[in-house]
Amino acid sequence: MSEQQPGADELLARTRELLAAHPPATTEAVDFLKARFDAGLAWVHYPVGLGGLGAPRSFQPVVDAELAAAGAPDNDPRRIGIGLGMAAPTVLKYGTDEQKRRFLRPLWVGEEVWCQLFSEPGAGSDLAALGTRAVRDGDHWVVTGQKVWTSSAHLARWAILIARTDPDLPKHQGITYFICDMTDPGVEVRPLRQITGEAEFNEVFLTDVRIPDAHRLGEVGDGWRVAQTTLMNERVSIGGMRLPREGGMIGPVARTWRERPELRTHDLHQRLLTLWVEAEVARLTGERLRQQLVAGQPGPEGSGMKLAFARLNQEISGLEVELLGQEGLLYSDWTMRRPELVDFTGRDAGYRYLRSKGNSIEGGTSEVLLNIVAERVLGLPAEPRNDKDVAWKDLAR
Amino acid sequence: MTETAPDLLYSEAEEDLRAAVRSLLADRTDTPSALARAESDTPYDPRLWQALGAEMELAGLLVPEKLGGQGAGHREAAVVLEEIGRSVAPVPYLTSSVVATETLLGLDTTNAEVASLLGELASGRKTAALAVPFSYGPDSLRLRGGLDGIVRTVADAATADVLLVPTGQGLYAVEADQVTVTALTPLDLTRPLADVALDGARGTLLADADTGRAAVRRGLLAGAGLLASEQLGVAEWCLTETVAYTRDRKQFNRPVGSFQALKHRMAQLWLEVVSARAAARNAADALATGSPQAPLAVAVAQAYCSRVAVHAAEECVQLHGGIGMTWEHPAHLYLKRAKSAQGALGSAGEHRASVAEIVGLPGPA
Numbered sequence A: 001m002s003e004q005q006p007g008a009d010e011l012l013a014r015t016r017e018l019l020a021a022h023p024p025a026t027t028e029a030v031d032f033l034k035a036r037f038d039a040g041l042a043w044v045h046y047p048v049g050l051g052g053l054g055a056p057r058s059f060q061p062v063v064d065a066e067l068a069a070a071g072a073p074d075n076d077p078r079r080i081g082i083g084l085g086m087a088a089p090t091v092l093k094y095g096t097d098e099q100k101r102r103f104l105r106p107l108w109v110g111e112e113v114w115c116q117l118f119s120e121p122g123a124g125s126d127l128a129a130l131g132t133r134a135v136r137d138g139d140h141w142v143v144t145g146q147k148v149w150t151s152s153a154h155l156a157r158w159a160i161l162i163a164r165t166d167p168d169l170p171k172h173q174g175i176t177y178f179i180c181d182m183t184d185p186g187v188e189v190r191p192l193r194q195i196t197g198e199a200e201f202n203e204v205f206l207t208d209v210r211i212p213d214a215h216r217l218g219e220v221g222d223g224w225r226v227a228q229t230t231l232m233n234e235r236v237s238i239g240g241m242r243l244p245r246e247g248g249m250i251g252p253v254a255r256t257w258r259e260r261p262e263l264r265t266h267d268l269h270q271r272l273l274t275l276w277v278e279a280e281v282a283r284l285t286g287e288r289l290r291q292q293l294v295a296g297q298p299g300p301e302g303s304g305m306k307l308a309f310a311r312l313n314q315e316i317s318g319l320e321v322e323l324l325g326q327e328g329l330l331y332s333d334w335t336m337r338r339p340e341l342v343d344f345t346g347r348d349a350g351y352r353y354l355r356s357k358g359n360s361i362e363g364g365t366s367e368v369l370l371n372i373v374a375e376r377v378l379g380l381p382a383e384p385r386n387d388k389d390v391a392w393k394d395l396a397r
Numbered sequence B: 001m002t003e004t005a006p007d008l009l010y011s012e013a014e015e016d017l018r019a020a021v022r023s024l025l026a027d028r029t030d031t032p033s034a035l036a037r038a039e040s041d042t043p044y045d046p047r048l049w050q051a052l053g054a055e056m057e058l059a060g061l062l063v064p065e066k067l068g069g070q071g072a073g074h075r076e077a078a079v080v081l082e083e084i085g086r087s088v089a090p091v092p093y094l095t096s097s098v099v100a101t102e103t104l105l106g107l108d109t110t111n112a113e114v115a116s117l118l119g120e121l122a123s124g125r126k127t128a129a130l131a132v133p134f135s136y137g138p139d140s141l142r143l144r145g146g147l148d149g150i151v152r153t154v155a156d157a158a159t160a161d162v163l164l165v166p167t168g169q170g171l172y173a174v175e176a177d178q179v180t181v182t183a184l185t186p187l188d189l190t191r192p193l194a195d196v197a198l199d200g201a202r203g204t205l206l207a208d209a210d211t212g213r214a215a216v217r218r219g220l221l222a223g224a225g226l227l228a229s230e231q232l233g234v235a236e237w238c239l240t241e242t243v244a245y246t247r248d249r250k251q252f253n254r255p256v257g258s259f260q261a262l263k264h265r266m267a268q269l270w271l272e273v274v275s276a277r278a279a280a281r282n283a284a285d286a287l288a289t290g291s292p293q294a295p296l297a298v299a300v301a302q303a304y305c306s307r308v309a310v311h312a313a314e315e316c317v318q319l320h321g322g323i324g325m326t327w328e329h330p331a332h333l334y335l336k337r338a339k340s341a342q343g344a345l346g347s348a349g350e351h352r353a354s355v356a357e358i359v360g361l362p363g364p365a
Helices: A008-021 A029-038 A057-069 A081-094 A097-109 A223-239 A250-259 A266-294 A302-323 A325-329 A349-360 A366-377 B012-028 B031-038 B046-055 B074-087 B093-105 B112-123 B209-248 B260-289 B294-319 B321-325 B331-342 B348-359
Strands: A114-117 A133-137 A140-147 A158-164 A175-181 A187-192 A201-212 B128-130 B150-155 B162-167 B170-175 B180-183 B193-197 B204-207
Touching (some): A008 A057, A029 A097, A057 A266, A081 A097, A081 A114, A081 A158, A081 A175, A081 A223, A133 A158, A140 A158, A140 A175, A158 A223, A175 A223, A250 A302, A250 A349, A266 A302, A266 B260, A266 B294, A266 B348, A302 A349, A302 A366, A302 B260, A325 A349, A366 B260, B012 B074, B046 B093, B074 B093, B074 B209, B074 B260, B093 B128, B093 B162, B093 B209, B112 B204, B128 B150, B162 B209, B170 B209, B204 B209, B209 B260, B209 B294, B209 B331, B260 B294, B294 B321, B294 B331, B294 B348, B321 B331
Parallel strands (some): A114 A158, B128 B162
Antiparallel strands (some): A133 A140, A140 A201, A158 A175, B150 B193, B162 B170, B170 B204
16 A cells, blocks of 8 residues: 555556557457556556556546547456456455466456356345355365356356355355356356346356365355455446436437427326436436545445436336337347347337346345445344344254 | 536535534524524524624625625535525525525626625625515516516515515615515425515616526526525435434334334435435536536426425424424424425426426427
């Protein structure tokens, strides 16, 4: 911390050096990205040697803007969102030096896609009740269980995994965090078709998967604490997207409204305007949150943004189906597909309506997030619990 | 078209200002005297106004220094209004220091009459009220023919030394002794309303009708935009009190605030208050910088924050249970302020209509 942090000028100078040494026009994208990582310009707030320079995070846009202006390739962050947003901060915080060196560079460059093996059929909101077992066998762990809601599992090289290593302890204490090799023969990935007709998620069956102890992240039994780093980053990345005005779900319905005057009714007009105002306020709230982060005054508002966008996405897309009248009775296509990218505002109104139902479930249900706000932000007392001091193996299930 | 991002935070100076105003209001306001005053002949608090407007020099925040003011701006005035909302203080800050002052700033300030009146308002020695119904939004103004007839439900008219009267002949400044002010029984016990009878009044013509109309629109726009900050203050107080109460209050052998049925409602309210803050800061910043986006920012803030304040006050009453329904508990002062403010300076529906016009989302033909 006491080392001198590079300023914006220095970052800009280094960016220009990178561009001069590796002109984007004549450099393979992956080679440019590797050079960028090695120059410490991947994520400037990361440490030197791990893609960063220990600079303030708020300087990243300086680098990004300069690179974008020069036509440099990016690492397609939407394709590797789980790696960037969840695996990387966890590896950085809890990984050994060897793990950080091995995993972060191919993760950031996009050579290795990551997925997340957390939720289980019997452990959703109560994630700490998870039952996937990891049993020690010499310098390996043998893992067996079932995970669900795993996006990118069919593309992933690695997974962040939490599993139960001691069923005799209360549920939060017997969990350990691992990095799982998705090419292990014991890993089976099956598409999980959802209400949109697509399968953007998977079920993952783990049968005697062997994970070397060197791929454990954090101490044995400390997995719940390690997972908190992952989960907090998940909520930030889900709720923290920067949007221009009408940049979210309100955009398509506002466009339809302007282009199709024959669809307008007084009732829909009032509801549209109310939602337009709420969407604009949510956008401003996100903007204020970012300004707080840049000013070094992080507030608890982040936990609220996902709640706001989930409700708005659902109400706005629902209104859009109504606005379309007869066309709203139709759906583009129920064909089962496995999309590589998820686009909440993509496809047609019916898709948006159905897909947004997941917004209040994925990454923490709105009900759980309301509990988190009430207890951690407002300081309201927790509900009385009867599972804290009971061994996991004795819990009702 | 490039848009610079609005500054939605509070500066250090603004936080210092807040601390000073909050400390003064904490010293000088309390529920029993607010209730006693509400049912007396002087529903406002002249000594508090003297301290806030004159001694702390807050009355002149919007007025340039060369006209006798502090040369601050709408961001600072918004912070003062947040604190006034938080304490439902019965002072004519919104009506005189914002709406009337901003209206005068929309006139020719080299005019001696205008400059002198601005100086007196800025010093806190006098207050003025814009003689239009408190329900009027920026686009509501209909001009009367001249200084005649009755203007209904004018906020803080009873305390005003001067009334600014827009007419078809121009905008007049009328001394209070020229008109008959009839106090009304307001829903909001902490913001006095009155009818103002103008027949036979003599006033000073400050501007022609068109200039006057534009200035009144400017005054009402600033008023509507900064009322959002007052509503934010009301909502914040309601949430804070409700959280504190439900943490303490025990039924079924546990704090009632531990029940999810209640805590989810408070968490939802928290999210609304956080959002209202962004909307209110956006409006204050747009007004302060004279942004062309100001009419949209104000319409968005008012359409959103008015409902949040009402929701917060209603939840405050409900989640306090029986005590929230009593006259002695202050919750009703906030409910009445919030519900009354919902219809002030343009309804949410009128502000949504402005949004529709500005962003091009017209209704059915």
